[in-house]
Amino acid sequence: MTSYVQGLLTSGKLNGQYGADLISDLEGANGYLNSGDPNSAIFELKHFIFQTKFDINNGVLSSTNGQILIDAANDIMNSLSSQVR
Numbered sequence: 001m002t003s004y005v006q007g008l009l010t011s012g013k014l015n016g017q018y019g020a021d022l023i024s025d026l027e028g029a030n031g032y033l034n035s036g037d038p039n040s041a042i043f044e045l046k047h048f049i050f051q052t053k054f055d056i057n058n059g060v061l062s063s064t065n066g067q068i069l070i071d072a073a074n075d076i077m078n079s080l081s082s083q084v085r
Helices: 002-010 016-034 038-057 063-081
Strands: none
Touching: 002 016, 002 063, 016 038, 016 063, 038 063
């Protein structure tokens, strides 16, 4: 997903600061996954989805590109939910 966000930045389909915020959330989630903390990774992904929806609602990100990111984050969270008890 990070490479997709970076592609949106490079193509000018996403403003730099908004993209940096999304990438920061993804990097945070990845860090928690690498440390074996799926609960915190899910929290970061929920924030990522919130931020993506905010970007869509404010015209910073198209609904098509935003929905791709939201769907991917939801897929990851669904796979992590089996690890969380």
